Amino acid sequence: MNEKSHVSLEQHACLVCGVTFDTGSVLLDRRLRASMQHHTTTGWGLCAEHQRLFDDGFVAMVECDPQRSGSPSSADRLMPEQAYRTGRLAHLKREMFAAVFNTPIAANLPCVFVEPGVIERLQAMVERATD
Numbered sequence: 001m002n003e004k005s006h007v008s009l010e011q012h013a014c015l016v017c018g019v020t021f022d023t024g025s026v027l028l029d030r031r032l033r034a035s036m037q038h039h040t041t042t043g044w045g046l047c048a049e050h051q052r053l054f055d056d057g058f059v060a061m062v063e064c065d066p067q068r069s070g071s072p073s074s075a076d077r078l079m080p081e082q083a084y085r086t087g088r089l090a091h092l093k094r095e096m097f098a099a100v101f102n103t104p105i106a107a108n109l110p111c112v113f114v115e116p117g118v119i120e121r122l123q124a125m126v127e128r129a130t131d
């Protein structure tokens with residue numbers, strides 16, 4: 001569907017999995033020009049599944065390919081739109097994350113981007129810790 005419309009269904013992209021989902025809002029061109037696509041992604045959010053995990057106290061680790069991701073604006077912060085997701089995810093309880101990485105995690109942070117290999121190392125550590 002390439003024809004333009006004067007209304008558009010607002011969508012957000014999930015920070016964790018990158019899937020776009022409807023926010024339930026409708027965007028309207030103020031001058032009622034047919035200027036918009038039928039769907040407009042306006043920002044980032046969490047899809048229903050990842051919102052539930054976030055509410056349950058999990059932080060998502062999102063594996064990104066550093067070769068394909070844009071360069072981070074600072075050493076440890078990759079902008080969501082620059083992240084090239086490999087599709088690999090792990091969820092970790094916030095307390096566990098803080099213990100493993102020896103750093104507290106902001107309560108409003110739903111996910112962190114990690115390089116390939118980090119999730120495997122982490123799983124090995126968690127298995128050892130729970131043995």
Ligand SMILES: [Zn+2]
Nearest residue numbers: 014017047050
């Ligand atoms: Zn999601």
